[in-house]
Amino acid sequence: MDVATSDAPIGLPGEAAAASDSLPCRRPLLLRWGKHLRGTFDRLIAASSLVPNAPVLDMRAFPWTAVLRADWEAIRNEALAAIAAQPGAPSLAAISPDHRAIAVPGKWRSLFLWGYGYRIDENLARCPHTSRLIEQVPGLNSAIFSILAPGTHIPPHRGVTKGLITCHLGLVVPRDGDVRMRIGSRVVRWAEGETLVFDDTYDHEVWNDSAHTRIVLLIQFRRPLRNPGRWIADTLIGVLRRSAFVQEARANLRRWHRGETLADA
Template sequence: MDNLTMTKNARRPLLIRIGKYLRPVFNRILAHYSLFPNEPVLDPYDLPWVKSLEQHGPQIRQEWERLNQERDVAPPLKEISPDHARIADDQRWKSFFLYGYGFRVAENCAKAPFTAALASRIPNLNSAFFSILDPGAEIPPHFGVTKGLLTCHLGVSVPRKREECWINVDGQKIEWENDRCILFDDTYEHWVKNNTDEQRVVLLIQILRPERSVGKLLQKLFMTAIRKSAFVKDARKNFSRWSAAHNQMERI
């Protein structure tokens, strides 16, 4: 282990550094007190805001298409979040953040005001961003951080060969569709492939999982720790640096 890795690990709070030990315990408690089934793939229409999001799909797509005309509008995820380097080991998985772990990215919200306004009205929003997967890209099998979150994808720009572009959640293969949502628990193993020659774009929404009593308290403690951790702080700093460099290039 090099000095940089050791330093980064030392900066992680106890809750994160021993997460491999604690998270299974936390996840069992969160699953027990959850108001949603403990299933890998869930019914998105159990969330009251999903239909409205789908109805506004065409406007979201128009806004994304305008954004995408800008050069290098979204950075590779690994440049923003070093913690994702293992599963984002090339430049073909990019993210355009509007909200991240409760923090609003003002610059990006100004560029996508319609989508940002819609996302801001989603109850218990944790994160909202355009997730871009370039042609031929693959995200290897991995697990999410906590069962305290649920992940929703709205298809924004789905390749025409839908059968060649998919997400697999715990053995269930799901193809995206424009203006349609899928909902899943990312603590189950999942991976993604885009075997087409087109870009795949989804609006990724993460919300706090509906919990009761003890589960809600544990969820609040865990999410507070994550938001205060280097995992989030480093990502915010890296985005600020990337944005400054990107804006300088645009002025050249």
């Protein structure tokens, strides 16, 4: 089993990525066909990739991750303050119905800063230093403080497109148990202040087998690509951004910030 170090970033799953093929039919038509088409799209994107297509990528291929590692304590302090303040961080199952197949209500919470290219201004204002840092990420798609309660298991799932890559920055990692992710056939772990970069289109699952909460900064960014893969990935991400399940999540976030009670919260 691997342990994340500053030389070889290894880590956890694409928690905020879309879930497995068993999700409800509310997903965009193009994504519902993904069971048949996603493999073709992903192969075309992989063939155009300017970085390796391995499950776990070398963070040194992404120099901006060094900025996150250098300021991780400031990011953690803003995360803890924002999570503790009202209205706090909602259950992911309440914000994104598309995640209900894998997110136990109340066990996996997410404080969104960016989501599919949309700014969450209320939360960015609560985390100004983090906001400045993540805006330097090339191809930023989403940025989320991902909060996993003790004893939580996120079942196997996959992201929807190889056009996105995920980075985790460990902020609070319990040491009293085993907090880990399986990605493909590999088991990996976080370390506080370290980044890991991975491809969440590989089947992956997560465990927090400890008595304490785990918190990471989860960033999704666009894979560096040449054409035709770049055009394919941009088209798919554009479909996702305009889709009903992303727009519903945005509406639920607005309701949450107005103080309304959400289902599964």
